[in-house]
Amino acid sequence: MTDWNIQSRSHLCQACGKPFVNKQTYHTLLIFDRHELTRQDVCEACWTTQFAEGAQDRRGYISHWVGEYQAPHAETPDPIQKETAETLLRKLVEKNDPQFRAATFILAVMLERKKLLKVKAQLKEDGGRVFVYEQPKTGDVFTIPDPNLQLTQLEAVQRQVAALMEGGLDAPEPPAYLVPPEQPAVAALAGASEENPK
Numbered sequence: 001m002t003d004w005n006i007q008s009r010s011h012l013c014q015a016c017g018k019p020f021v022n023k024q025t026y027h028t029l030l031i032f033d034r035h036e037l038t039r040q041d042v043c044e045a046c047w048t049t050q051f052a053e054g055a056q057d058r059r060g061y062i063s064h065w066v067g068e069y070q071a072p073h074a075e076t077p078d079p080i081q082k083e084t085a086e087t088l089l090r091k092l093v094e095k096n097d098p099q100f101r102a103a104t105f106i107l108a109v110m111l112e113r114k115k116l117l118k119v120k121a122q123l124k125e126d127g128g129r130v131f132v133y134e135q136p137k138t139g140d141v142f143t144i145p146d147p148n149l150q151l152t153q154l155e156a157v158q159r160q161v162a163a164l165m166e167g168g169l170d171a172p173e174p175p176a177y178l179v180p181p182e183q184p185a186v187a188a189l190a191g192a193s194e195e196n197p198k
């Protein structure tokens with residue numbers, strides 16, 4: 001099974017090396033090969049001349065999309081601000097601890113519903129599904145395996161997520177959470193979490 005990981009968007013074209021400028025259009029090519037997901041971010045010119053033709057026939061081709069580069073601006077982190085679902089997700093993905101696998105997935109689903117993450121692709125590996133999510137602002141890509149949650153487990157996972165949101169990852173360890181890989185309950189999630197329309 002693929003490790004969870006984060007594929008950050010490059011700040012320069014990975015073909016010609018020119019730095020991206022604010023609002024520049026870039027192309028991302030996602031390849032899954034030898035159990036590894038790799039992304040390439042290239043400028044329009046390089047895409048057209050070197051990548052566009054036959055892109056989909058490349059070995060391991062998963063997806064291609066066009067994005068608009070947003071230059072990072074210095075955001076002063078608010079020290080009193082509580083963990084947001086998004087900062088928490090990032091930490092969980094980096095931590096890659098199996099006991100948080102289900103919680104990570106639930107967080108991603110929540111963020112997707114709030115349009116803070118987009119599903120870009122879906123892979124199958126070792127019989128399991130892996131979702132590729134993009135954070136549209138930073139362009140970062142997260143890979144998150146489907147834990148095949150069962151309905152009966154949802155409540156416990158949601159409690160774990162709430163505890164993590166409240167206390168962060170440094171909170172006392174929640175009980176280890178084991179996921180028997182049986183019935184997927186992704187569809188059931190739709191009705192299970194609070195709706196929060198803007």
Ligand SMILES: [Zn+2]
Nearest residue numbers: 013016043046
């Ligand atoms: Zn280029």
